[in-house]
Amino acid sequence: MTAPDRMATILFVCTGNICRSPYMQHSLHAMLTDQRRTDVSIVSAGTHAVEGHAMATPLARRLHDRGIDASGFRASTLRSETIDNASLVVTATREHRRLVVGRRHDAAERTFTLAQLARLLRSSPENAAVPASVPDLVHRALTARGRSGGGASDDDLDDPWRRSQRTYRRVADRIDELLIPIAAGLVAGS
8 A cells, every 4th residue: 555655646548558547637637637637657568568658649639639648649558557556446337347457356345346436425424525535445445335325337438440430539529427426525625
């Protein structure tokens, strides 16, 4: 787990690290920066990364249209030390979560799918009006388990890679929606 004197890190994980996870990374970073929350490091990696590859054009274009520059992004492979350094690991699918926890069992209590984390934070009994640290956000999610409704069947984000523009749009829309409670928890009351 992250040492207390180091900046908290949120790690997003998908397969190739060219679609879902870099889109999550850049979108959340922009949300937090807009609210002047700059004390959180946000990174991404892929379980089977297309190492060094730029972000998929449809998602990079969507970010660009929102004023977010992802042109310097390059895909990287998920490494054990990256998991170890993350205060929170957010995956695109349940399979990605299983792979992360299989590699680092001690990461189980801080690893969630994006949909699961959003659902848990929406149903958290804790005061969402108070800005949370990343570890606080993890604690809120853990205390909400069993209260959230919904289920694991809708926890997976489709992989849009080499699919239609409509699929890219649908996946990006869902990611944007699911990031809202995470950003809200980190910037509430700011």
